[in-house]
Amino acid sequence: MPTALITGASRGIGRALALGLAQRGYDLLVVARSESQLQALAQEVQATHQRQAHVLALDLTRPDAASQVATWVGQHAPAGLAVLVNNAGYGLWGRFEQLDLGEQLNMLQLNLTLPVQLTYALLPQLRQAPRAYVLNVASTAAYQSVPSLTVYAASKAFVLSFSRGLRYELKDTSISVTCLSPGATTTDFTSRAGMGSELQAVANKVSMTPAAVAAAGLQALFAGEAELIPGVLNKVSAGLTSVVPKSIVEKIAAGIYEKYL
Template sequence: MSYALITGAAKGIGRAIAIELAQQKRGLILIDIDERQLLETAQYIRDKYYVDIVTIVQDLSAQDAVANIFSRTQWYHNYLNIVINNAGYGLNAPFAQLNIEEQLNIVDVNIKAQLRLAHAFIPILNRFSQSYLLNVGSTTCYQSVPYLSVYAASKAFVMSFTRSLRYELKASSVSVSCLVPGATDTAFVTRAGMAAYTLKTAERFNMSPQTVAKVAVKGMFKSKAEIIPGFSNKLNAYLTRWVPKILVERIAANIYRPREQRREVGQTVITQY
C-alpha cells in the first residue's frame, strides 16, 4: 500500500483530499493542530474506506515540528510517495493593528513549514519511480490583498517556490504542483476574522471542499504545474496579469476592508486548516 502525507487534514480542503485518496485505497498520514477534529476525520475515513491511517497532532509553527513528523513517520518512508502541504491560515485586519507575533506565525506555518517539509521529504519521494509533491496556495498569490497582506504574500511565495522547485526536479521522479483554490466553503474565512460583508461576498463564489479536492487530486496525478479549480478562479488568475495593479488592489481592499469594529483584532486564535 502506498501512503500520502497531508498537513491541515482535519477539515476543509485537507480533509476532502484525504477522502479522495482513501477512495483509491491509499494509506494516509494525517497531520493537524486540532486533535479532536483530526481524530474524528481519521475515524470517519477508516470506517468508510478501510484504509490504514496515522494521525499526528502537531503545531506546524513549532521549530521542531517537521523533525518530529519525519521521525514519527520513519516506518512509512518506503511507502510514502505523496506529500501534500495544505496547512495554512490568515488574519483579516490592517497590518499595523495585528500583533506582529501572530503575523510571523503565519509565515512560520504558510512558508517555513512548507519549506521544511519539502526539504525533508524530497529525498524520500525520490526513491519511487513516480511520486508527487502538492503545495497548496491560493488565488491571492496573483495579487496584493490589502487587509489580508501577510497571507496573500505568503501564498505568492508558495507559488514562486513551487514553480522553481518543479523546474529543479523536472528530470527526477518527483512531480511538483501548486493547488490554487479561490473562495472555498471552509472555516478559513471565519477563523481569519473576516467581517460579515466579506463573508457574504465570498459566498457568491464558494466552491465545496469536495469539488476542490477532486480537481486537486486529478491535476496532481496529471502533473500539472498550477491546478486552479473553477472557471471564476481561472479567470481571476488570467485577468490579474493584465489589469492595472492599483485597480486590482482597490477591488481587493473593498472586499477585505473590515467594516465592523471588532474587539478581537490582534487577538485572533491561531488555527491551521
C-alpha cells in the same frame, strides 16, 4: 500500499484531500492540531475506504514541527512516501500595523516556512517511490496583492513561486510538483482570519465546496500539472490580474476587503 502525508488534514480542503487520496488507494499520515478531528477522519477512512490512517496531533506553527513530522513519517512509512500535501495554513484580516506581529509570524511559519522545511526533509523519502507527488496549497491571493490580507497574500505568492521553481528543478526526476490555488471555499477560513459576517456573506456567493476543490486538485496532481486554479470564475479573476494594471487590481481588492474593516 502507497502512503500519502497531508498537513492541516482535520477539516476543510485538507480533510477532503485526505478522503480523496484514500479513495484512490493510499494509506494516510494525517497531521493537524486537533486529535479528535483527526481520529474521526481516520475512522472514516477505515470504514469507507478500508485504508489505514495514522494520526499526529501537533501544533504546526512550532519551529521544530517539520522535524517532528519527518521523524514520525519515517517511522510510519519506512518504504518511502508517495505523496506529500502541504495544506496547513490560515489567513489574518486587517491592516498590517494593527495586527499582532507575533500572530503574523506564526502565520508565515505555517504558510511558507513549514512547507519548505517539510519538503526539504522528505524529498529523500519521496525519491524512494517509483512515482511521487508534491501538492502545495496556495490561494488565488497568490496572484495579486490584497490590502488587509497583505501578509497572507504574500505568503501564498511565495508558495506558488516555490512550487514552480522546485517543479523545474525536479523535472528529470520521479517527483512531480503541483500548486493548487483555490478561491473562496466553504471552510472556516473567514472566521479564522477574523473576518466579519458581511465578508462571509460575500464569500458564500462564489464559494466552492472543499470536496470540489480537492477533486480538481488531485486530478491536476496526478495529471502532472504545474498549477491549478479550480473554478471558472476563479480562473478568470486570476487571469485578469496579469493584464490589468496592478494599481487597479489592488484598488478593487481593497474595495472588497477594506470597506468592512
